[in-house]
Amino acid sequence: MLVRLQRFPLLRPSWENVMDFERDVDSLFDTLLGGTVVPRTRRAPVMDLRDSENESVLAMELPGVAKEDVKISVEKGILTISGERKDPGLPEGSRPLRSEISYGTFVRTLELPHPVNVDAIAAELNNGILRVVLPKAEEARPRAISVK
Amino acid sequence: MNTRAMETQNVQTDALTRTTPVYCRVPAADIYETGDAYVLMLDLPGARKESISLTLEKGELRVKAENDRTDPAEGMLFFSDVPPGAYTRVFSLGEGINLANVDARFENGVLTVKLYKNEERKPREITIH
Numbered sequence: 001m002l003v004r005l006q007r008f009p010l011l012r013p014s015w016e017n018v019m020d021f022e023r024d025v026d027s028l029f030d031t032l033l034g035g036t037v038v039p040r041t042r043r044a045p046v047m048d049l050r051d052s053e054n055e056s057v058l059a060m061e062l063p064g065v066a067k068e069d070v071k072i073s074v075e076k077g078i079l080t081i082s083g084e085r086k087d088p089g090l091p092e093g094s095r096p097l098r099s100e101i102s103y104g105t106f107v108r109t110l111e112l113p114h115p116v117n118v119d120a121i122a123a124e125l126n127n128g129i130l131r132v133v134l135p136k137a138e139e140a141r142p143r144a145i146s147v148k
Numbered sequence: 149m150n151t152r153a154m155e156t157q158n159v160q161t162d163a164l165t166r167t168t169p170v171y172c173r174v175p176a177a178d179i180y181e182t183g184d185a186y187v188l189m190l191d192l193p194g195a196r197k198e199s200i201s202l203t204l205e206k207g208e209l210r211v212k213a214e215n216d217r218t219d220p221a222e223g224m225l226f227f228s229d230v231p232p233g234a235y236t237r238v239f240s241l242g243e244g245i246n247l248a249n250v251d252a253r254f255e256n257g258v259l260t261v262k263l264y265k266n267e268e269r270k271p272r273e274i275t276i277h
C-alpha cells in the first residue's frame with residue numbers, strides 16, 4: 001500500500017496528507033500483522049479507482065448514506081465528493097451497547113488523473129457503494145501514431 | 149525414485165513456509181437494546197444481499213459477506229485504500245435471546261439484525277393488588 005500511494009502522488013492533494021499518513025501507518029501495521037483490521041471510524045471514505053481505455057471508474061464506500069445526501073463536483077481538475085451520513089437515531093427507551101459506526105459529514109477530494117469529459121460523468125449509489133464513471137476527454141484517450 | 153522424494157519434500161517445505169496472509173475485514177457495528185429486542189447494525193458496503201451469510205450456532209452469530217464493489221473487467225486497479233478481504237465478524241450471544249425469531253434486512257449497505265428477547269427477559273409491569 002505504501003508503494004502504491006507513492007507511485008501515484010497526483011492522487012494526493014496536499015491538505016489530505018496527514019490523513020494519508022495515518023492510513024499509511026495503519027496499512028503498514030495491517031500488513032505486518034497479517035491482515036488484522038480494527039473497525040475504523042471517523043475518516044475520509046475509502047475507495048477504489050479503476051482505469052480503462054476510455055474511462056476511469058471510482059467506487060467509494062458510503063454505507064447508510066442516502067442518495068440525496070451526496071454531492072459530487074468537479075472544478076479545475078479536482079473532483080470533490082462530500083455529503084452526510086445521517087444518524088438514524090435510537091428508538092425511544094432504548095440503550096446503546098456499542099457504537100462503532102460514525103455518522104456526520106464526510107469529504108474526499110482527488111486530482112483527476114486525466115482530463116475528463118465533465119458533462120458525461122455518471123454516478124449511482126447502490127448497496128452502499130458510490131460508483132462514479134469518469135469518461136476520458138478526447139485528448140486523454142490512447143491514440144495509435146502511424147510511422148511514416 | 150530420488151526425484152520423487154525431492155518433490156515430496158518440496159511440497160512440505162512449501163506448506164511450512166507459506167506466508168500469504170489470509171485477509172478478513174471486520175465491519176463496524178452498532179448495537180442497541182430496546183424493550184423487547186437487541187438490534188445490531190453492521191456496515192457491509194459492496195455486499196450483495198445474496199452474498200451475505202448469517203449463521204446462528206452454539207450461541208454465536210456469524211456474519212460473512214463478500215465485497216463486490218468493482219468489477220475487474222472495468223479496468224486495471226490503479227488506486228485503492230479499501231482494506232482487502234471478505235467481511236467476517238462473530239458475535240457471542242448471551243442468554244435470554246429467542247433464537248427462533250430473528251429479523252434481518254439489508255439496505256444501503258447496512259445489515260440490520262433484530263434479535264428478540266425471551267419472554268422472561270422482557271420488561272413487565274407488575275400490577276399492585
